[in-house]
Amino acid sequence: MGYPVGDKILLEVAERIKASLRGSDIVCRWGDDKFMILFPKISHGDDLEKITQRLLNNIGESLQLSEKVLYLEYSMGCAIYPQDGHDSKTLLRQAESRLTNHKKEMRAKNKRYNLTIDPKASKLLKAKTALEEALKHQELELYCQPQIKIRTGEISGVEALIRWNHPELGQIKPQKFIPVAEQTDSIISIGEWVLRQACLQNRTWQDMGLPNLIMSVNLSPLQLKDTNFINLVESILGETKLAPQWLELEITEKAILANTEIAHQVLQNLRQLGIHLSMDDFGTGYSCLNHLPKFPLWHLKNRSVLCTRNNRKTRKYCYYFSSYRFGKQFGLTGYCRRG
The missing domain is CATH 3.20.20.450 (EAL domain)
Incomplete structure (x- = not known):
């Protein structure tokens, strides 16, 4: 689809992320197709789960560009201070590790989809x-x-x-x-x-x-x-x-x-x-x-x-x-x- 379309997708996702966050949260682009979000004042997993669920709901699973409906694939990895580390490097390493594991789970899920649908359905985008x-x-x-x-x-x-x-x-x-x-x-x-x-x-x-x-x-x-x-x-x-x-x-x-x-x-x-x-x-x-x-x-x-x-x-x-x-x-x- 080319870089222009890719840029439009990133801009749209960025807007959806920003609309999901609290005033104290910080978001930045972290690589070609990655975003990093800092959530202050979170001390346990329950708070993080509520916020990330709202984030996922707002991002959605598809977006429309012109007349095409595009299916979004995204993964997430989280780390909490101080449970997962006391410094930024350790926390980032933990988040990256969980991001990688989430990607593996998503690939396994997509594989199950392909096995479930008739082989002809490989023509379907998602x-x-x-x-x-x-x-x-x-x-x-x-x-x-x-x-x-x-x-x-x-x-x-x-x-x-x-x-x-x-x-x-x-x-x-x-x-x-x-x-x-x-x-x-x-x-x-x-x-x-x-x-x-x-x-x-x-x-x-x-x-x-x-x-x-x-x-x-x-x-x-x-x-x-x-x-x-x-x-x-x-x-x-x-x-x-x-x-x-x-x-x-x-x-x-x-x-x-x-x-x-x-x-x-x-x-x-x-x-x-x-x-x-x-x-x-x-x-x-x-x-x-x-x-x-x-x-x-x-x-x-x-x-x-x-x-x-x-x-x-x-x-x-x-x-x-x-x-x-x-x-x-x-x-x-x-x-x-x-x-």
Whole structure:
């Protein structure tokens, strides 16, 4: 891009840094692409963490020059006096060492992104920027997969699925980009889009006079931790005028067991709104059956690989069948998902 563009980037970052600092803080350029900041009157890591977090939030992860969106990569190393040293040389050496370690961590993270996305996606400048652009330019599309009662063939509900129609790479399946979205926190905005579109679609069907169906939407573990999630769900239901009994939220077994206290509270709040709840991929992780009665669940969902005729003599199938019967004792309905 050349030196002029590089200079513009440095100037923009410098302005963002200055806007983040207190009046007593000092910032200077320390090399070609480095800035050094002196924070007076900081005696422990908690204060430094708050200030640096504000700094990172204000710098952001992208900036726009002309018509191009550029993704910023930056690393940070900190040292505190007197814990990390009593003179400037020692403190700088400690900060440089931590900066180097942070760069290594960032490279490892970027490598994971590349492994997660399809090889064709190497054409993308950065995964997070591409996903944000996909939302902005309406490249994401909602698909609805019917849920069918085996005995009657009746459609009992639908599950909302997402596809990414990339202008260069074509259609990208969620297995390729959802893990990246979760690593970059883009899943919060994508999850909000899916929830809103799913509720809007279900309400549209109802307005057309079609039979009422429950729309099932997958919930990310990061959404489960989002303190604003309950308010968001209420807002979307009000905005789309969809009654809560026609919405179901799915959370994986792994996500529930990762933090049972948070999961229990969030699911209880959702249940109080009248929303259906289900545990997805049940039986594929480290299942603990004594957790089932503790959560306000309606359904258990399993992958079809556990339910096929060829697997009926395997330990996995026996485990699934026993778990299903156990759940049924608590009024939970079982689903078997294809794919």
